[in-house]
Amino acid sequence: MGNKRIRKNPVRPMRISDIAELAGVSNATVSRVINGFSSVNEDIAQRVRDIIKEVGYVPSQTARSLSLGASQTIGVVVPDLSNPMYHAVLRGVHRAAAADGYRVLVADTLEETQGEAAVALDIRHRTDALVLIAPRMTRPELLALLMRVHPAAVINRTTGENAVVARVDYEAGIQTLADHLRGLGHTRIAFLSGPEHSRSNHDRQRGLETYRAAHPEVEIVDIPTGSGFDDGHRSWEAVREFGATAVMAFNDLVALGLIGRLTEEGVRVPDDISVAGFDNIPFARYSSPALTTMAVDLGEVGASAWRDLKQEIEGIARREATVFTPELEARASTGAKPLRDEI
Amino acid sequence: MGNKRIRKNPVRPMRISDIAELAGVSNATVSRVINGFSSVNEDIAQRVRDIIKEVGYVPSQTARSLSLGASQTIGVVVPDLSNPMYHAVLRGVHRAAAADGYRVLVADTLEETQGEAAVALDIRHRTDALVLIAPRMTRPELLALLMRVHPAAVINRTTGENAVVARVDYEAGIQTLADHLRGLGHTRIAFLSGPEHSRSNHDRQRGLETYRAAHPEVEIVDIPTGSGFDDGHRSWEAVREFGATAVMAFNDLVALGLIGRLTEEGVRVPDDISVAGFDNIPFARYSSPALTTMAVDLGEVGASAWRDLKQEIEGIARREATVFTPELEARASTGAKPLRDEI
């Protein structure tokens, strides 16, 4: 690489001045052509375009971003990329943003609360706006962060005035589900609660408190469980001990785990016990029996966050939270309360 | 922004010269402190650090990238973000790259072959390197592209010398699976093939051709099916018509779809018929019966691609493809061939 002769496989990428030189015009003219300013003589414009195509020139987005003060890129901060729920949101954000010509920089914080704000700040400084998916940090931290990263959208956390919010109303969702079971005659219901510090789990629990108050005749017990298949699988003893005729799992995975165990134990679903999940994962409708669950289109949540965020980027303020309420998908895993508890 | 007075809520982000001014030093010194050059007097360095922390200054990564000619960012081009398989690879790449201080820009090409190369080029021009996950474009297009985006890693496509390659050996994997079934006594096996243009499907089919040649006593028929649950569900008639005692599905979803149908039809798995999947999705071990399938750690494929790519970025050439061979996860959905075909 030491010698000066032009190499066959050019090391230094083309830049705008190379094109300008080849076309015998100025950088500014090339820039105008690239950006479609009509003020350029058509002949010249065509010549420039031809040369660009011929040599395969692609402008440096970095330089462009620096000059423009905008990168047409947004950052998305995810607590855990391996969680399909967040993944669905990411996809929704991505598609919506891509349709508007924005690229997406992702950062997985690996559930580590401490580095979260730092990652967000770093990412924000390479992008034009931020989407925070279910941030884990404390509320004061979040508010302080939002102050500094505006414009930003926050998913599944409430904020002050400083960010766009899109969220799922788990509180209402779980009540809808409880009501579904009550309608089937169940009055002893187990809720297999999720991770201790999960906000969406808290929301469900709060919803159930409200529900208990409104319907004192139905007894709902909280059984700390977890969020995975195995957790559901393991929960059977506790469920049996309580004598539940119906179970609401923290999510579909837990529900399916429990159903798997029930099958092993020879307990029939829903004849002996009803089991419902939450989230409506793709597999839910194919399990046997098909799983009753609460559905919310997370892709749409992400897309909505992007739309509102775009408004912010463009300076059009729009600050009411967009709330998505999960809908009941009643399937075969829930049914009428058995006449006698003969489990 | 017309008036000159300093605004209370600063619109213009801090820049390095602001810090320099506050600290009474030059930009260069601030830069040195930020980048940890030890040559700076410790007192000054500390003062600068304090100020940076106090005012919450974060350097513009864009400017830094332009100046350095590197962005510490890689691009990942995915054909379809909603596909959990690609998603797993993305996650692997992301984690490995993040551990090395690299950020990840993602682009979903939405399965649109035409724009793929253009997206890749655009992304590459904002990043230091590229990862192409199972690109759809033709081989000549791919080779031409690789020439221009180096350094790049390609997953699940073979290339010439111009890129790092990590791939899954589906050809070997399907043969392992076929052998598992043969070992159980099956000699009439159906392969529920996947999407027409899927490369991994072709690989499986080629593997089976090899297998047929080596084991003429086992009859393997190809039943065009698809890649989804419903496809598996629908495949039952064709499977029955052929009289298969064992089925290899294109993937786990198809296998589970078929099993669901079999359950509905009262056909027992594996007593009446064995069913195996491919991919080992998380749910596979929890289905009933637990699904026999071929497992490959896609996260590790992604991580491997990153490791090799990093070598390339650092100029250390390393060009043999890294091949991952799927391993058999023998579970309950496959068993000995039934003595009589009484289906």
Add this chain to the structure above:
DNA sequence: CTGAAAGCGCTAACAC
């Protein structure tokens, strides 16, 4: 050990 100044590649006034 520190500062001045020249870029990195592109855009956008402002002239002509």
Add this chain to the structure above:
DNA sequence: GTGTTAGCGCTTTCAG
């Protein structure tokens, strides 16, 4: 219509 030029914010020789 087209060119000149001054930045965008940071890094990095090169002097001192």
